[in-house]
Amino acid sequence: MSYQAQIHPSLAATALPAVECQGVTVRFTTERGTVTALENIDLTVPQGSFLSLLGPSGCGKSTLLRVVADLIAPTSGKIRVNGEAPEVARRNREIGFVFQDAALLPWRTALENVMLPLEVGGVRRSSNRDPRELLALVGLSGWEEAYPHELSGGMRQRVSIARALVSGPKLLLMDEPFGALDEITRDRLNEELLQVWESTGTTILFVTHSIYEAAFLGQEVLLLAARPGRVRELVDVNLPTPRRLPQRETAEFVELAGHLRRVLETC
Known part of the structure; x- marks a missing residue:
């Protein structure tokens, strides 16, 4: 099954996806055997979208970012970044990474x-x-x-x-960039990141363990299941924009967060 994230309004006419994965599988061989970090990932991310990646530890969120960034080669499957091989996009400096x-x-x-x-x-x-x-x-x-x-x-x-x-860069990859910060600072940076995204139109893939952060930031939330890492569900985030922190107290947001939690409990 394929999954497609929503597009930033300013880039609605752009044809080439920012990221396109077809059957991407990543396996690592260790002393204890072979571990499948990602299995058969199909994903299309349009230019200008903001996609949150959410899932339990070991579901392959960070691995997927590293495949997109050309830091890890997939064992099988195909991946394109801005219509090119990830290596080309990396050499052309079309990818930014925040750890x-x-x-x-x-x-x-x-x-x-x-x-x-x-x-x-x-x-x-x-x-x-x-x-x-x-x-x-x-x-x-x-x-x-x-x-x-x-x-x-x-x-x-x-x-x-x-x-x-x-x-x-046309694509910004963010691997739990606010995970080590206190809650107040993290909330402030969430709002500021959305303002940066709205100002630049840069496509963002954002990894987090926080249900509330994923729902607040993403236009959609990609939920990954563990062992092996695979797509569990893609959830639309139909919240008004521009987003502001008080929206997290609305019934719509609470309902969305509850759905994400229930899906995670089955991953």
């Missing part, structure tokens, strides 16, 4: 950390974004010259998001 750990270089300022991909790439492209504008976009105007040790955990993650966007 749970901000992984900033401690001897570089916030601005210098954001500029790092441009320095490593060595080529100025029309799609590159202005580092100062990106820091402003993620709410860090005035902090350009601050070093990582001078920033809170949430601020460091804002820097890492700006750094991932500086090359103008």
Whole structure:
């Protein structure tokens, strides 16, 4: 069965999907035998969509992101990113990645950390974004010259998001980027991330263990089951936009979260 995520309104006419998986399977061989991390994943993600990936530990959420990013090769099946092989998209710097750990270089300022991909790439492209504008976009105007040790955990993650966007990627992969933060900071960053998505139109695949975060952020939520990792269900999120935190207290949101929880209990 195939699953298709909703599209960002600004990119409704774009033909090529941002991500297309056909029968993607990933197996790892260890001393204890062969482990199937993903099995027969069929998925189509249109340009400009925001897709949350939710599921229990061991269901392959992070593995799927790494396959899309060309960090892991699938054992079988086909995958395309922006109509190309993942390797081509990676080399063309069409993919940005944000990890749970901000992984900033401690001897570089916030601005210098954001500029790092441009320095490593060595080529100025029309799609590159202005580092100062990106820091402003993620709410860090005035902090350009601050070093990582001078920033809170949430601020460091804002820097890492700006750094991932500086090359103008068409696709942003986020692997539990707010998982280690306190609840108040996490909520604030959820709202800010949606504003970044609305401003840039970048396709986002967002991995989380939080039901509420998945439902609040995603236009749709892809639920994965474990052992082996496989698609369990794709759930539409029909909440009004722009999204704001008080919506999580509405009957519609509570009903949605309850459905997601019930599905997870069967994964």
